[in-house]
Amino acid sequence: MTTYQIISATGLKQLQQQAEVQIVDIRDPASFEKGHIPGxxxxxxxxxxxxIAQADMDKPLVVVCYHGISSQSAAEYLHQQGFDEVYSLDGGFAAWPWYD
Structure with a gap:
């Protein structure tokens, strides 16, 4: 049973308009520094x-990786750690059209 949802880049933008969203980027630090989703x-x-100790488990959490594959297992893990609403960004950072 999947305990997270897949969300598109457009879906993430919409979610950000509705709620305060936590976004975690699991790419390596150098890739993160080159560009990442604001916040x-x-x-x-x-x-x-x-x-995990400091995060708000009740706020939506979106996991981002390079292409949307690794983020799925990370999303599953974070849900198991107690996050209620967890998403994996479909297509990863490569699918985020609003980067510079």
Whole structure:
């Protein structure tokens, strides 16, 4: 059973208009620095425990990777950690049309 949802880039923009959304980007730090969705936090093994301890489990959480594959397993994991509403960005950062 899937415990997260797939969301399109347009769907994410719409969700951001309706609610305060937490966005985590699981790409490597260098890729994150080159460009990321505004408001996103780079999430990796170095800050995962701290992020989970400090995050609001009730706010929607969107996981972003390169192309939308790795984010699915990360979304599943984060849901298991207690996040209620978790999404994986379909197509990943490559599908985000609003980057510079």
């Amino acid at each position: 996103a936090v780079q999430l990796g093994n170095h800050n995962l425990t701290t992020f």
